[in-house]
Amino acid sequence: MATSHAHEGGCLCGALRYRFEGPPPRANLCHCHSCRLATGAPVVAFVDLAPGQFAWTKGKATYFASSPGVRRGFCNTCGTALTYEAQDMPNEVHVLSATLDDPSLFPPTEEFFAQECIPWVHVRLQAQEGQP
Amino acid sequence: MGQETFEGGCLCGAIRYRVQAPATWSNLCFCRDCRRATGTPAVAFARFHRDRFALLAGSPARFRSSASVTRAFCDTCGTSLFVEGAHLGADIVVAVATLDAPENFPVAMNVRTGQRIPWMHPLPGLAEWSGDGDKPRP
Numbered sequence: 001m002a003t004s005h006a007h008e009g010g011c012l013c014g015a016l017r018y019r020f021e022g023p024p025p026r027a028n029l030c031h032c033h034s035c036r037l038a039t040g041a042p043v044v045a046f047v048d049l050a051p052g053q054f055a056w057t058k059g060k061a062t063y064f065a066s067s068p069g070v071r072r073g074f075c076n077t078c079g080t081a082l083t084y085e086a087q088d089m090p091n092e093v094h095v096l097s098a099t100l101d102d103p104s105l106f107p108p109t110e111e112f113f114a115q116e117c118i119p120w121v122h123v124r125l126q127a128q129e130g131q132p
Numbered sequence: 133m134g135q136e137t138f139e140g141g142c143l144c145g146a147i148r149y150r151v152q153a154p155a156t157w158s159n160l161c162f163c164r165d166c167r168r169a170t171g172t173p174a175v176a177f178a179r180f181h182r183d184r185f186a187l188l189a190g191s192p193a194r195f196r197s198s199a200s201v202t203r204a205f206c207d208t209c210g211t212s213l214f215v216e217g218a219h220l221g222a223d224i225v226v227a228v229a230t231l232d233a234p235e236n237f238p239v240a241m242n243v244r245t246g247q248r249i250p251w252m253h254p255l256p257g258l259a260e261w262s263g264d265g266d267k268p269r270p
Contacts, residue, residue, distance in 0.1 A: 012168040012197060037143040040205075040212035040227035041172035042160070042234070045252075064209040066143055072210065074171075078195040079205030079212050081171035096171035098249065103167070107251035118229070120238035124253050 009100040010058070011080035017058035018082070018095070020049050027097060027106040029123060032113035038064075038072050039081045042121045045098055046084065047106050051091035139188070140231035142211035147190035149213070151180050151226060158228065159241040160255055162248035163263065165197050169205075170212045173252035176228035176239050177215065185224045 010017040024047035035044040061073035061082060069087035074080060084094040097106055108125055117123075134153065141148040155178035166175040192204035192213055204214040215225040228237045242254035246262035254260055 011171075012165065012203075013195060034143065036229045036234075037211060038209065039170045039172045040230050041170045041175045042229050043174070044172050062207070062210070064144060066209070072143075074210030076193070076207045076210075078169065078197070079193065079203060079207075079210055080169060081210050081212075098167045098173050099171045103173070103249045104251065118234050120235070120255070122255055125251075 007100060007102070007105065008057070009082075009095070009103075011075035011078050011082060011099065013075060013078035013080075015059045015077045016056065016061055016075045016080070016082060018054060018056050020047075020054045020095070022053060024049055024053075024095075024106055026110065027108045028110040028112055029108040029125070030112045031115075031117035031121070033116050034066050035084070035113075036118070038066060038074075039096070042118050043123055044081075044096060045103075045108050046094045047097045047100075049093045049095060054093040054095065138231055138233060138236060140213075140226065141189070142206035142209050142213060142230065144206060144209035144211075145189075146208050147192050147206050147211070147213060148188040149226070150186045150188055151178075151231075152184040153236075155180055155226075155237065156223065157241075158237060158239045159243040160239045160258075161243050162252065162254070163244035164247050165201070166244075167247075167249070169195075169197060169203050170227075173249050175212070176234070176237075177225045178228050178237050178239075179220065179223050179225045182222040182224060185226070 008019045026048040062076040063071040073083035158178040193207040201217040205212045242260040244263040
């Protein structure tokens with residue numbers, strides 16, 4: 001099964017690389033204003049990783065505290081947004097799944113902050129289509 | 133949309149800009165470079181003539197992602213803001229999600245859908261360009 005081994009990803013320029021072991025417990029989409037503005041994109045996809053699953057393997061992320069207790073990791077060479085961490089979810093790393101070398105692996109199955117969605121953004125989730 | 137002006141900026145507020153409607157074109161791009169540059173499954177863009185764009189505050193960092201494309205972002209908070217390139221002339225392409233009111237700029241097309249992540253579907257009801265062959269006129 002493809003999700004039983006390590007998965008790798010990184011930024012556009014290659015300065016930052018990461019890996020995680022095993023399948024993520026959750027994959028989701030976020031429509032919130034902060035995530036949209038942090039990336040410059042209308043919707044953001046995440047995989048939520050359990051403690052100890054995630055490690056940087058190359059480079060050093062730059063962090064921005066987007067709200068109290070929250071930090072977002074990005075590459076200050078190319079601008080790619082990569083991670084979201086919050087103190088109220090300790091030791092959990094939320095990775096922007098479009099930065100995976102194979103971003104097809106973990107289709108989002110939940111949507112967060114749908115009430116903040118840009119009105120013209122109509123996203124269909126795999127789960128809504130009856131697909132695995 | 134008339135000649136109204138709209139403002140936008142990055143997450144931390146260091147970079148602010150203003151554009152004057154209407155945009156020359158707008159689209160939702162699914163290509164690998166745009167996805168990787170932002171860390172997201174698709175990026176919405178609107179193109180403006182340079183005389184319809186003004187940088188109001190800050191100085192974005194730039195990264196050249198290919199021979200002809202330069203991407204501007206905030207190196208304090210990471211927000212991707214603009215795309216510039218020889219194929220755009222002096223025009224600037226703005227990441228629509230960085231506008232204060234992105235609801236005013238619905239995209240007109242899905243582009244480079246041939247590179248999309250399979251679970252990220254094109255927006256329904258819009259023209260689509262896979263990235264192969266001639267691009268339809270928006």
